Amino acid sequence: MKPKKDIENIDDIKLMVDEFYSKIQHDDILGTIFNSVIQDRWPAHLEKMYRFWQTVLLEEHTYNGSPFLPHAKLPVSIEHFNHWIKLFTETVDTYFEGEKAERAKWQGQRMADMFLSKIEYYKNNPSIPLL
DSSP: OOOOBOOOSHHHHHHHHHHHHHHHHTOTTTHHHHHHHHTTOHHHHHHHHHHHHHHHHHOOOOOOSOSSGGGTTOOOOHHHHHHHHHHHHHHHHHHBOSHHHHHHHHHHHHHHHHHHHHHHHHHHOTTSOOO
16 A cells, blocks of 8 residues: 555545545445435535535635535434544545645544534424524
């Protein structure tokens, strides 16, 4: 295996995203959830994830949108988010090391925490509209 480097460009983003979501698609815990929601739209989802991470890590502003809303009604709990973080961290650590790799893992954890908090809130307050 060649030495690890930091996340530096869109090709690195694509490697990270493709490898991570390949794990997700075949995962016993998360695969069914993601595959049932995304169905045959995986290429579009991956493109959106490339743009998201390109914006976050490379500061090349190619993503616009609201990342939470598509996740708001997923049937997930803390166990799902913990597993998501485990797979994401493993993927980043397999291919990369450095400042941007650490930022990717930090940002992934931050998003998981925020999404879980919001999902739990809306489950417990169903009459409040999603904004």
